[in-house]
Amino acid sequence: MSTSSPKNLRIALLLADTPNPYVLAEEGTYLDVFRAHLLDSLANMGRKDDVDLEITGFDIVGKQEFPEDRGFEKGGFDAVMITGSAHCSYDDVKNPWIPKTLAFIRKIASEYPHVRIIGTCFGMQLLVRAYGGEVVKNPLGWEIGTYEMNLTPIGSKLLSSSSSSSTTPSSTISIQQMHADYAPALPSEGEWELLARTEKTEVQGLVSFYGEAEGEGEEKGKVHILGWEGHPEFTQSIVDKIIRFRSDSGVFTPSMASEATERAARAHDGRGRIGAMMLKVMLGEL
Template sequence: MQPPLRIAVLECDTPLPAVNARYNNEGYYGVFKTLLKSSAENLGNSRLDPDTGLQITKWDVIDAQEYPRLEDVDAVLLTGSKHNSFEDIPWINRLVEFTQQVLAQNRVRILGICFGHQIVGRALGAKVGRSDQGWEIAVCDMDLTEKGKELFGLEKLRVQQMHQDVVHNCPSGVTLLGHSPRCAVQGMYAPRRFVTVQGHPEFTREIEDVIIQSRAKAGVLSEDQAQEALARTGNEHDGVSIGATFLKFLLEG
């Protein structure tokens, strides 16, 4: 029996209260724990036992600025965030530095989601910032490159989105996984090093609805934007399949 996969979830934000309550107030650690367990079930027990095959820990990188020792983990997962990945502020700078430390070695692997995807891009020297295409929200199609099709085992991905920031260019030596009309770099890959996606495989319709409604109420999204997006949050998406791909990536030698 193989030892459990030790995954450190670096929490880069806190869910809105209505979302957090649904996940036992465990933050995005709880959200990702749910996704990864479902994804392990998708793989089947022969690959990874959903109950005993995962050892997931949570790390507050904003307030506590706490990080795991690399010798104690097999992977780090950088979550999404409402914060801007391009900001020059202490906790984000520290996160970029830690990501560079992980990238500088060859055992611990990285999973990057949305903000986390952008942090990996920034750590590799890519430009990150606001998209000139505006917001990309709710379930959207992600057109895959040949490597993306091979990695995810699909011709196209459907994934929940919630972003207006992007990685503007794929860093040198990194494989592009996909793109969409509003985002040229939807995913990045380096063998045995990292997989990232701009979308949110961990988001359910309920999570997406709460965020959209909250941002519309705050005036961040227009009423038209919100209504158009809310009409698509319930569309079928490949979140669990993406999570399964993450786990297969972590399991491969």
């Protein structure tokens, strides 16, 4: 255990959805889900006492509320996280709050470059759109439950750097999934690197590093923006409840639900190497 004072990590969590009633009743809000994910990941890193985690949620859908600019000055928020959502990430007419969110992402990245930005699933899709990329319906259909992703060399390097147990690069990693939309390619604006892919989804993870003109000197070469198409914050319990709700609603057929339930029970790295990577990025260590 560290004898020094805990390091503060202040996160602005953009809440893009409310959990369905099955999830809400037992798992809480997505603020609760993300807090539990990060605390569990810190514990698995052996660093729960080393980091003072403070997460503030902002309802960007119903209230269309965003953090004030002053909250991102030095000593304020260290990171912005964008949650997943059942909303369509490319339907701006039905979801008029999306263009505001895209503009917010660009603003924080350019005006407050010391702030790290992380998006999961819907959140990653908004990162893609904010930088000129496209998100569409995946012609190969849904990915539900745990899927093994094939890592690129950069993805393997970053995730091996996040592991406290091994620095041996790995070629694959597993994550819980819940999406039918996807980004067929990396964003067209800025410098982006692919982290991982699956047979159904080419862009399973992406990253943008700090360049010469961004951030402080010590940030050069570190991760500025990170996205995962999967849900590192989801547990089997959460995925099972989403499957049950969408089955009851007629969204998932019995055969889809059966395969998804089997996949959801498989081991995944959401609270392991992926959670550690996300935390190290937000702490400015990666």
